[in-house]
Amino acid sequence: MTTVALKPATMAQALTRALRDAMTADPTVHVMGEDVGTLGGVFRVTDGLAKEFGEDRVTDTPLAEAGILGTAVGMAMYGLRPVVEMQFDAFAYPAFEQLISHVARMRNRTRGAMPLPITIRVPYGGGIGGVEHHSDSSEAYYMATPGLHVVTPATVADAYGLLRAAIASDDPVVFLEPKRLYWSKDTWNPEEPQSVEPIGRAVVRRAGRSATLITYGPSVPVCLEAAEAATSEGWDLEVVDLRSLVPFDDETVAASVRRTGRALVVHESGSYGGPGGEIAARVTERCFHHLEAPVLRVAGFDIPYPPPMLERHHLPGVDRILDAVGRLQWEAEN
Amino acid sequence: MTVMEQRGAYRPTPPPAWQPRTDPAPLLPDALPYRVLGTDAAADADPALLRRLYAELVRGRRYNTQATALTKQGRLAVYPSSTGQEACEVAAALVLEERDWLFPSYRDTLAAVARGLDPVQALTLLRGDWHTGYDPHEHRVAPLCTPLATQLPHAVGLAHAARLKGDDVVALALVGDGGTSEGDFHEALNFAAVWQAPVVFLVQNNGFAISVPLAKQTAAPSLAHKAVGYGMPGRLVDGNDAAAVHQVLAEAVAHARAGGGPTLVEAVTYRIDAHTNADDATRYRGDAEVETWRAHDPITLLEHELTERGLLDEDGIRAARDAAETMAADLRERMNQDPVLDPMDLFAHVYAEPTPQLREQEALLRAELAAEQEGAHR
Ligand SMILES: Cc1ncc(C[n+]2csc(CCOP(=O)(O)OP(=O)(O)O)c2C)c(N)n1
Numbered sequence: 001m002t003t004v005a006l007k008p009a010t011m012a013q014a015l016t017r018a019l020r021d022a023m024t025a026d027p028t029v030h031v032m033g034e035d036v037g038t039l040g041g042v043f044r045v046t047d048g049l050a051k052e053f054g055e056d057r058v059t060d061t062p063l064a065e066a067g068i069l070g071t072a073v074g075m076a077m078y079g080l081r082p083v084v085e086m087q088f089d090a091f092a093y094p095a096f097e098q099l100i101s102h103v104a105r106m107r108n109r110t111r112g113a114m115p116l117p118i119t120i121r122v123p124y125g126g127g128i129g130g131v132e133h134h135s136d137s138s139e140a141y142y143m144a145t146p147g148l149h150v151v152t153p154a155t156v157a158d159a160y161g162l163l164r165a166a167i168a169s170d171d172p173v174v175f176l177e178p179k180r181l182y183w184s185k186d187t188w189n190p191e192e193p194q195s196v197e198p199i200g201r202a203v204v205r206r207a208g209r210s211a212t213l214i215t216y217g218p219s220v221p222v223c224l225e226a227a228e229a230a231t232s233e234g235w236d237l238e239v240v241d242l243r244s245l246v247p248f249d250d251e252t253v254a255a256s257v258r259r260t261g262r263a264l265v266v267h268e269s270g271s272y273g274g275p276g277g278e279i280a281a282r283v284t285e286r287c288f289h290h291l292e293a294p295v296l297r298v299a300g301f302d303i304p305y306p307p308p309m310l311e312r313h314h315l316p317g318v319d320r321i322l323d324a325v326g327r328l329q330w331e332a333e334n
Numbered sequence: 335m336t337v338m339e340q341r342g343a344y345r346p347t348p349p350p351a352w353q354p355r356t357d358p359a360p361l362l363p364d365a366l367p368y369r370v371l372g373t374d375a376a377a378d379a380d381p382a383l384l385r386r387l388y389a390e391l392v393r394g395r396r397y398n399t400q401a402t403a404l405t406k407q408g409r410l411a412v413y414p415s416s417t418g419q420e421a422c423e424v425a426a427a428l429v430l431e432e433r434d435w436l437f438p439s440y441r442d443t444l445a446a447v448a449r450g451l452d453p454v455q456a457l458t459l460l461r462g463d464w465h466t467g468y469d470p471h472e473h474r475v476a477p478l479c480t481p482l483a484t485q486l487p488h489a490v491g492l493a494h495a496a497r498l499k500g501d502d503v504v505a506l507a508l509v510g511d512g513g514t515s516e517g518d519f520h521e522a523l524n525f526a527a528v529w530q531a532p533v534v535f536l537v538q539n540n541g542f543a544i545s546v547p548l549a550k551q552t553a554a555p556s557l558a559h560k561a562v563g564y565g566m567p568g569r570l571v572d573g574n575d576a577a578a579v580h581q582v583l584a585e586a587v588a589h590a591r592a593g594g595g596p597t598l599v600e601a602v603t604y605r606i607d608a609h610t611n612a613d614d615a616t617r618y619r620g621d622a623e624v625e626t627w628r629a630h631d632p633i634t635l636l637e638h639e640l641t642e643r644g645l646l647d648e649d650g651i652r653a654a655r656d657a658a659e660t661m662a663a664d665l666r667e668r669m670n671q672d673p674v675l676d677p678m679d680l681f682a683h684v685y686a687e688p689t690p691q692l693r694e695q696e697a698l699l700r701a702e703l704a705a706e707q708e709g710a711h712r
Pocket residue numbers: 034063065087091094441480481482509510511512513514540542543544605609
């Protein structure tokens with residue numbers, strides 16, 4: 001036997017592997033959506049699965065998001081575990097009727113008799129130069145709907161671990177895939193046994209003492225970069241990757257903010273009515289006496305997602321984060 | 335006893351209230367796509383119209399190849415080419431009166447240009463400097479629509495509103511074969527038929543929705559057959575025959591204008607290029623299929639007809655090509671200039687009156703830009 005070198009893998013590859021492993025482990029797992037079969041998905045996340053598992057389990061559906069999610073509801077009612085792909089963030093909207101009126105509340109409506117184990121994969125967010133309707137950050141809509149889990153990985157290993165957990169979950173999970181991280185690489189060895197990551201736990205990606213950056217998905221690497229850049233100014237920033245927006249890991253977040261005394265929430269969806277408001281309120285409720293500054297937010301502007309040539313002005317970047325860190329009324333401390 | 339067995343036993347009368355609303359027979363499309371070029375019908379076609387269609391087809395093809403080249407040079411973020419489908423695009427534009435409205439999808443840049451839009455403005459969405467590069471009211475072309483089929487109810491509403499106002503305006507809406515599976519397609523057709531709205535739906539059936547072939551999209555005999563279920567006529571036409579598409583659409587538009595209500599037209603055509611420059615078509619179709627369609631090219635078909643009948647000679651062909659080259663050179667040159675953008679535009683058109691929150695964000699960006707200009711480094 002030859003030894004396997006530790007090869008870098010992309011997030012897209014890890015997601016494919018998670019789907020393959022889930023389908024192998026559980027014959028009730030079905031993948032469906034637009035172009036997921038022969039083409040392997042427009043981001044190639046389902047590449048090769050139709051060949052391996054056949055068209056009955058990896059299905060190119062007609063082009064109708066409400067139909068895709070609505071039929072998934074019926075399939076789940078009959079004991080299958082559908083994993084549906086919404087091709088792009090803004091194209092999931094036709095399915096919202098099914099999502100909000102049925103998927104999210106079927107367990108509740110039926111007093112627990114009819115849970116729906118559906119995973120809804122949604123590529124989301126900007127930064128890839130996509131034309132209109134290809135860059136929305138729709139997490140606030142999902143978060144506002146009780147009954148849904150909302151999960152978003154930022155690393156290759158988490159992409160695998162969280163997708164496995166989402167598929168195994170007995171509740172519907174909206175699995176948000178940060179498009180611009182699909183091709184990000186990590187030394188993640190696909191040949192090794194992988195761990196499944198329980199849904200609902202945040203993780204400290206970088207330990208620090210000066211302030212906590214609370215973030216998730218596509219903004220995690222930006223915050224890590226900002227934290228590195230901040231060291232030259234003597235700031236030692238902690239970065240918390242939420243990984244799961246619903247359920248929310250109050251403990252990890254509050255513990256971090258109590259240590260640092262300052263918090264900044266970073267995400268690319270708009271700030272008004274956005275996830276940051278909820279997060280800031282929770283942090284304030286739990287850490288009021290430890291806070292040395294109000295919890296701040298750095299977010300996308302409250303505008304429809306702009307055209308690609310202007311998106312760099314909209315997306316929270318390192319400078320905007322560092323400015324906000326400055327506004328946390330930093331007092332020199334060494 | 336099963337229901338079928340029962341039927342043999344006695345003949346139930348229909349329920350008292352039941353009566354057919356419409357005789358379905360006149361609504362049904364012909365079995366084969368309607369053609370003009372190379373048939374007897376061609377003799378009735380207006381030579382001036384054919385020549386005009388020809389010039390626009392040649393220009394349209396050149397527009398497609400030029401825009402595709404611009405993606406390779408990084409000048410366009412993406413281009414969904416309509417090469418092979420130019421007959422549909424051009425006929426859709428030419429069949430409308432000035433007061434009528436066109437509702438294009440993201441692939442229909444060419445229809446917008448054939449309707450008179452500036453070729454550069456029509457590409458703004460795909461270049462990425464703004465979502466819509468033109469004022470829709472100027473040429474009565476709705477914004478190029480990316481979410482599939484969502485423009486169809488808009489077309490119905492506009493046509494309905496025009497009729498309520500007493501204007502004899504017709505709306506023509508374009509959609510792909512894949513788009514016909516969306517709920518919005520069904521709702522639009524139903525509203526149009528119930529309201530008898532003056533709207534024409536043109537489905538460009540180019541065989542694929544990205545990678546998914548028509549067979550996986552619908553089990554209907556044809557997409558035109560879908561019309562009968564809503565109570566409107568369905569017409570099937572050869573989408574590569576510009577004269578046929580124009581004629582069928584002209585009849586549908588006249589029918590709508592005269593108060594006859596909507597028509598669903600299915601044009602059978604083919605997408606010669608990949609879905610967009612970002613798509614790898616070899617994953618889902620073979621060269622042989624593409625080649626059969628190349629042999630049924632819309633420009634060749636019309637060129638053949640015109641030259642056969644002595645309506646076009648070498649000089650005429652050259653003149654059409656020269657005009658197309660001139661357009662392409664102008665397009666190339668203007669697209670190779672960097673657009674001048676004002677980032678403050680991000681806030682300009684979110685509301686008629688910006689919210690206080692937007693004003694704050696505007697101030698933040700203005701400060702950032704000023705700092706950038708001063709070359710201030712952190
Ligand atoms: C609501 C919605 N879902 C998915 C998409 C992604 N998408 C863009 S084009 C396309 C295929 C469209 O096929 P068709 O309607 O046949 O038009 P064509 O591209 O062939 O012109 C898909 C799935 C979209 N734009 N909108």
